[in-house]
Amino acid sequence: MTAPLSSPGTAGSHPPTPARRAGGRQGGGFRLIIVLLPLLFLSVFFAAPFLVVAAISLGDPMLARPPYTPLFGPDGFQGDLENYAFLLTDSLYLSAYLNAVKIAAVATLLALLIGYPMAYVIATSPEPRRAVLLMLVVLPFWTSFLLRVYALIGLMNTNGLINSVLSTLGVIDAPLVMRQTVFAVYVGTVYTYLPFMILPLYAALVRRDESLAEAAADLGAGAWTVFFTVTLPLSLPGVVAGSMLVFIPVIGEYVIPALLGGPDSLMIGQVLWNAFFSARDWPLAASVAVVMLGVVVLPLLFLRRVVEAR
Amino acid sequence: MKNLLLASTLLIAAPAAAEGTLNIYNWSDYIAEDTLEKFTAATGIAVNYDVYDSNEVLEAKMLAGNSGYDLVVPTSDFLQRQIAAGAYQPLDKTKLPNLANMDPDLMDAASAYDPDNAHSVIYMWGTTGIGYNVDKVTEILGEDAPVDSWALVFEPENMEKLSACGVSFLDAPTEILPAAINYAGGDPMTTEAEDFEKAEAVLERVRPYIRYFHSSQYISDLATGEICVAGGWSGEVFIAAARAEEAGNGFAIGYSIPNEGALGWYDMLAIPVDAPNPEAAHAFINFVMEPQITADITNYVWYANANAASMPLVEEDIKSDPGIFPTDAAKANLWSSVAYDSRLDRTVTRTWTRVKTGQ
Structure with a gap:
């Protein structure tokens, strides 16, 4: 697979022809719509709900419907940062955040290590095998996520498939306890989010110019040198995109640790759930959510900076 | 003539108020297999049936409001707090003639959470x-x-x-x-x-x-x-x-x-204050209080009911199981x-x- 040598830089350097300019003007209104639509979508479905959550986080719990004090009472503004101060006084919140970040980071790394070779093989496979392999990556999405987690429960039960096979083979004497452990949480998260790692990696790898790797090999570079100096840097946007698609949702993950995890895999999503449901403390839960957004956004900004620096 | 027409449309319209759809939110595994079918056959009201496994999940929906449910089944202490938050409407007892079937002692015990049983009827207890x-x-x-x-x-x-x-x-x-x-x-x-x-x-x-x-x-x-x-x-x-x-x-x-x-504890049938179809919810509560219907549910889910009239219809081995219907000594020990x-x-x-x- 070779790309035409001319493409990127040279096309832009030609002076625009009148026809293209006309097309550009036509595109002006169209472009405005293209920009406005996502903006509208984000403000309705992200910014507005987030502001509601932020407003709740400044209130106090109250026995009412809804169960919190409004931001503006009879004496005007009555919000305060008490809930955020409370998050700092109790070590539970910090340790649950750190645990979530740790689990998300390890899961991302594992997904990268497993997903990269898979994406590489898919990207270098000839058609039609490539299409089949890609299909297999996407296939699990055809079943509900919850069902797949329950299937994992069935596999990892003490009298489940894995344990019965291992004990039949005589590998183990007593059944392994796999459910309700951090191990199960890693299995669950890596399994669930692997396609989100593979697809962007595949997209980056399939786009890369194979002739560059060939040139490096011709100049005497070994297979590993070619990989680390040519292939990997070229696929870095895919690595970053895939890592973000795994890391960000895993930080806030609730279902997987709740169903598969045990006492030592407490993540911030469960703490939020407890504050919201068990304690009926919506303002505290809202402040946990606001802080969680911060925890997610900071690594994201960092990653973007890494990519832009290249 | 016109008035007659109007009157007849009103007559036709009157039972229609209790029709439409009833949205029930109940605990998982908590109803007999044929209860909903029988209810729809008896009243013509279609039922959407949805389940939860914790009071906390139900409570979040009740406190948020506009849940869309017509009938829910909170446990007594949760019910008490949700009533205080204004989540439930008082029952119209004229629409619940089957209340006469209920065990007065148990209903009295449940009134500790809901004075005069104004908002709720015992569904099952355990x-x-x-x-x-x-x-x-x-x-x-x-x-x-x-x-x-x-x-x-x-x-x-x-x-x-x-x-x-x-x-x-x-x-x-x-x-x-x-x-x-x-x-x-x-x-x-x-x-x-x-x-x-x-x-x-x-x-x-x-x-x-x-x-x-x-x-x-x-x-x-x-x-x-x-x-x-x-x-x-x-x-x-x-x-x-x-x-x-x-x-x-x-x-x-x-x-x-x-x-x-x-x-x-008592699981209580209650109608959210913003229920879209409280008429149908009342109809369902009254229907459940039919002795046969309650007995069917107890026979299927093995939870005790508070319906005195249903007891002759409850299977003997369930009635005599002290884990389901506690002995008087065990009852005295319950908190x-x-x-x-x-x-x-x-x-x-x-x-x-x-x-x-x-x-």
């Missing part, structure tokens, strides 16, 4: 005790295993041995913590924050041996032998027993109300749950998180 795999527990702890005492799950020496076959607890702080307080010699109906430290001390010692805290997973896990002891709800344990029997795996599942006492204020709520939730995670 206890929070211990479900156990008879053979496995006997195998591990011997013939005289203390299955009729909280010592089974609150004494580290028992729990250490039982942890090999798996022990679970409900993820329900307001049910497990009072049992631990009671075991430590305190008042299970306390509202003093320091009493919960006693519960924490009890649970702290057995925590390493608890497989998990969850409020519905234990049904299938008890049935399949994944766990052998569960601090759980009476009827759910009986469901597990029935499933083990269906599966034919030879597991006998027992349920006991511990001698030290246990929580007795009720108390609604906590928001300050105590924070303490209880925090204690519970420490119990569950050690943090």
Whole structure:
């Protein structure tokens, strides 16, 4: 697979022809719509709900419907940062955040290590095998996520498939306890989010110019040198995109640790759930959510900076 | 003529008010297989039936409002708090002639949570005790295993041995913590924050041996032998027993109300204040209070009902099972749950998180 040598830089350097300019003007209104639509979508479905959550986080719990004090009472503004101060006084919140970040980071790394070779093989496979392999990556999405987690429960039960096979083979004497452990949480998260790692990696790898790797090999570079100096840097946007698609949702993950995890895999999503449901403390839960957004956004900004620096 | 036409349309329109769709939100595994079918056949009202497995999930929806449900089934102490928050509408008792079937003593006991039973009718009631795999527990702890005492799950020496076959607890702080307080010699109906430290001390010692805290997973896990002891709800344990029997795996599942006492609770039918179809909800409550319908539900879910007229129709082995309909002595030992204020709520939730995670 070779790309035409001319493409990127040279096309832009030609002076625009009148026809293209006309097309550009036509595109002006169209472009405005293209920009406005996502903006509208984000403000309705992200910014507005987030502001509601932020407003709740400044209130106090109250026995009412809804169960919190409004931001503006009879004496005007009555919000305060008490809930955020409370998050700092109790070590539970910090340790649950750190645990979530740790689990998300390890899961991302594992997904990268497993997903990269898979994406590489898919990207270098000839058609039609490539299409089949890609299909297999996407296939699990055809079943509900919850069902797949329950299937994992069935596999990892003490009298489940894995344990019965291992004990039949005589590998183990007593059944392994796999459910309700951090191990199960890693299995669950890596399994669930692997396609989100593979697809962007595949997209980056399939786009890369194979002739560059060939040139490096011709100049005497070994297979590993070619990989680390040519292939990997070229696929870095895919690595970053895939890592973000795994890391960000895993930080806030609730279902997987709740169903598969045990006492030592407490993540911030469960703490939020407890504050919201068990304690009926919506303002505290809202402040946990606001802080969680911060925890997610900071690594994201960092990653973007890494990519832009290249 | 015109008036006559108008009158006739009104006549046709009148029963239509009780038609349409009824949206029910009930506990999982908590109704007979044919109840909804019979209701629709009798009234022409179609039913959307949705389920939950914890009071907390229901409560979040009730407190948020506009849940879209016409009929929900909160447990008594949750109901009490939600009534105070203004979540339920008073029942129109003229539409509930079958109230006459209800057991006056039990309805009176439930009125502690809802004065005059103004907002609610008892659906089923039960206890929070211990479900156990008879053979496995006997195998591990011997013939005289203390299955009729909280010592089974609150004494580290028992729990250490039982942890090999798996022990679970409900993820329900307001049910497990009072049992631990009671075991430590305190008042299970306390509202003093320091009493919960006693519960924490009890649970702290057995925590390493608890497989998990969850409020519905234990049904299938008890049935399949994944766990052998569960601090759980009476009827759910009986469901597990029935499933083990269906599966034919030879597991006998027992349920006991511990001698030290246990929580007795009422699940109450109530209509949210913003229910889209309260007419249909009233019709359903009245329908459930038919003796045959209530008896069918008890015969299927193995929870006690509070419908005196239904008792002759309840199967004999269910009626005589002390785990379902407690003996008078066990009844005297039951405690009720108390609604906590928001300050105590924070303490209880925090204690519970420490119990569950050690943090």
